[in-house]
Amino acid sequence: MEQTLVNTEYTIFNTIDEIQISGKSSEEIREDLHRLWRDCFGDTIDYTNFYFDWKVKDNRVLTVYKQNSISAMLHLNPYTVMVNSKPTPLNYIVGVATRKEDRRQGLMKLLLEASLNQMYEEQMPFTYLMPAAEAIYLPFGFRIVYEQEPWKEKLIEAAQKRNTGLNLNEAEKDELKVVNVKSNEEEKISALTEFTNSFLAGHYSIYAKRSPYYYKRLIQEMKSGKGNVLVCLLKDEIIGYIAYMTDGGIGIAECIYEKDKKEIFMKAISSEIINKNDTAATSENYSNPTIMARIVNWNNFIKRITAKEEFTVYIKVEDTIITDNNGTYQLQFTPWGCNVDLTDQQPELTADISDLTRLFFGRMKENDIAKLNINGEPFEIINKLTKINGYKDVFINDVV
Numbered sequence: 001m002e003q004t005l006v007n008t009e010y011t012i013f014n015t016i017d018e019i020q021i022s023g024k025s026s027e028e029i030r031e032d033l034h035r036l037w038r039d040c041f042g043d044t045i046d047y048t049n050f051y052f053d054w055k056v057k058d059n060r061v062l063t064v065y066k067q068n069s070i071s072a073m074l075h076l077n078p079y080t081v082m083v084n085s086k087p088t089p090l091n092y093i094v095g096v097a098t099r100k101e102d103r104r105q106g107l108m109k110l111l112l113e114a115s116l117n118q119m120y121e122e123q124m125p126f127t128y129l130m131p132a133a134e135a136i137y138l139p140f141g142f143r144i145v146y147e148q149e150p151w152k153e154k155l156i157e158a159a160q161k162r163n164t165g166l167n168l169n170e171a172e173k174d175e176l177k178v179v180n181v182k183s184n185e186e187e188k189i190s191a192l193t194e195f196t197n198s199f200l201a202g203h204y205s206i207y208a209k210r211s212p213y214y215y216k217r218l219i220q221e222m223k224s225g226k227g228n229v230l231v232c233l234l235k236d237e238i239i240g241y242i243a244y245m246t247d248g249g250i251g252i253a254e255c256i257y258e259k260d261k262k263e264i265f266m267k268a269i270s271s272e273i274i275n276k277n278d279t280a281a282t283s284e285n286y287s288n289p290t291i292m293a294r295i296v297n298w299n300n301f302i303k304r305i306t307a308k309e310e311f312t313v314y315i316k317v318e319d320t321i322i323t324d325n326n327g328t329y330q331l332q333f334t335p336w337g338c339n340v341d342l343t344d345q346q347p348e349l350t351a352d353i354s355d356l357t358r359l360f361f362g363r364m365k366e367n368d369i370a371k372l373n374i375n376g377e378p379f380e381i382i383n384k385l386t387k388i389n390g391y392k393d394v395f396i397n398d399v400v
Contacts (some may be wrong), residue, residue, distance in 0.1 A: 010071060012110060013063045014118065024068075027330035032070040033061060040097035043248060046350050049399055050224035060091075062115055064107050072107035074115055075399060079189070080209045083391070084304060085201065089207055091119055093129040094400045112140050113321050116296060120322045126357070128396060129295040140223040141354040142292040145361040150288050151242075151255040159274035173232035173322035176264065177233045178272050181241075182329065183219045186212070195238040199256055204395040218243055221399070222253065232257070232268050240265045244273060254397040283380040291396045295357050298325040299340050301369055305360055306389045313384050316347035317356065325353065333388060348381050349374055361391030 013019045019029050019260025030052065037048055055077055064072040075095035080087050093115065098107050119127055131137050134144065181188045193210045200207040208214070219229050232240045240257025244250060246299040250273060295301045298317055312332045319325040328347045332339040350373040351359070358364050359372075366382055374381050 009066050009103075010107070011065050012114060013065065014060075014114065016061055016063075019063060019065070022065075030056070033063075033073060036070050036099060037072055037095060041095075041100070041164050043338050044225070046224040047221075047247070050221055054220060055400055061095075062111050064102075064111065067100060070099065071105075072111060073100040074108075074111040074205055076115060076119075077256075079398065082201070082204075082207050082209050084205050084306070086087065086304070088125065089113075090124055091127050092398060092400075093127060096129075104256045109140075113127055114176075116140070116294070116321055119296045120324060122297075123300045124296045125304060126293050126295050130399070131251060131292050134290070134292065137292055138354070140294065141352070141357065142294045142320070143354050143357045143361070143363065144290050145293040145357070145363060145391070147398055148288040148290065148397060149255070151252040152250055154255075155250075155267055155270045155274055156251070158263075158270040158368040176268050177236075178268050179231045179233065181215070181219060181229045181231055182201070183216045184387075188213045188231065189237060192229075192241060196241070196256060199258070200395060204393040206391050208398060209394040211269060218253070225251070227251075227253075230269060230272060232265050234261065234264065240269075242269050242273070250274075254400055260370070289397070293357060293394075295325075295353050296322065298322075298356075302329070302331060302360070303329070303338050303340050305333065305338050305351075305391075306335050307338075308335070308389065310334045311379070311384050311387060314345045315356075316350040317353065318350065319353040322353070346375060348376050349385075359385065360388065360390050361394070362392030373379045 011022075013022070016026070017030055020026060024032075034048065034052055037043070037051070038045075040047075043051070056075070058074040058078060062074045062076070063070055073095060073112070074092040074093065075098075077094055078089055079092055081090045082088070082352050090159075093112075096108060096111070098105075116127070128145070129137065129142065131142070179188065183189075183193060189212045192215055193212055196210045200210075217227065220230055222243050222245055225247040227243070227245035227247075230240075230241060231238055238260060239261040240255070242255045243253040245253065262274075298319070310333065314328060315329055316328040317325050327342050328345065330339075330341045330343040330345060332357045355364075355372060359369070366386060368380055369385055
């Protein structure tokens with residue numbers, strides 16, 4: 001429900017419906033959100049229109065208004081994410097923005113904390129975002145769990161090899177095809193969906209589940225940035241695909257290919273993209289996007305974690321934002337999951353939610369674990385924790 005903030009003129013709304021109840025029409029709200037997006041982000045009109053046409057209708061938007069004017073917003077975009085082969089509804093946090101004249105009032109903090117506590121009530125195990133700057137989200141418990149591969153650099157390298165004479169041979173030219181997939185080509189989209197889900201299931205523990213609708217939306221997204229979704233076929237079998245935009249230079253949203261076909265795939269795709277877009281001739285000043293995640297509902301998160309063998313460990317969780325996570329837990333890990341119970345036992349490890357996010361996403365080495373607040377024999381605790389099968393294999397590339 002809407003909440004008027006103490007000693008301020010600001011009001012927080014948890015949904016668009018709440019804003020409508022306060023008296024604004026859906027058209028006025030859309031324009032408020034659209035204007036704040038345009039003012040705060042450097043997206044083109046085409047890309048912004050794509051987002052509001054395809055994403056806002058499915059998402060939840062938290063907002064802060066000052067009297068009748070929008071001051072800040074945060075978008076929760078729903079995705080079905082495969083987590084250890086189990087379809088899991090998760091929210092991807094995007095569009096965190098504050099109007100220039102309302103900055104430094106704690107509005108972003110307010111929206112992030114409200115959204116995290118809402119997701120806790122919804123039993124979401126974790127949430128994630130693609131940060132404009134890592135430092136912004138560190139105080140809220142988010143930590144990096146995935147770095148995108150340098151696909152642009154790999155394509156440029158493949159193009160440079162072609163320019164020095166390492167082109168496709170005649171047999172490769174006859175057997176290879178690169179196809180631009182259109183949003184109305186149901187058969188091609190269905191084949192791409194099947195290929196991608198099968199490939200990702202064999203290589204990653206966490207990834208966005210694909211569907212024909214997912215790819216129709218992705219095709220429109222790439223189109224809004226003057227790009228395409230290209231599929232590479234070898235002997236009429238898909239060996240990989242790429243989604244990219246060219247507005248302001250080549251930007252690779254995602255690139256998937258069979259590892260043993262890497263060279264031939266890169267040759268074929270680079271010949272379609274690099275030579276046709278001169279702006280892609282350099283990778284200077286380009287940084288690969290990252291994904292940050294945060295544990296939301298501790299119980300629902302930890303029960304999904306498996307271990308190489310059965311063992312029990314006692315961990316005290318400290319979470320200053322989602323205080324319902326706080327407590328000391330007896331965790332009985334097995335190769336099939338984890339049994340979770342609150343306990344009065346002395347904890348063997350005390351850690352805040354950010355360190356636990358790093359630990360269970362496989363982002364800590366033994367020397368990192370040794371720096372945590374360990375009660376008891378460090379070697380024994382470290383030996384236990386290194387048996388955990390963390391979520392090391394993450395693959396999330398969605399822009400919005």
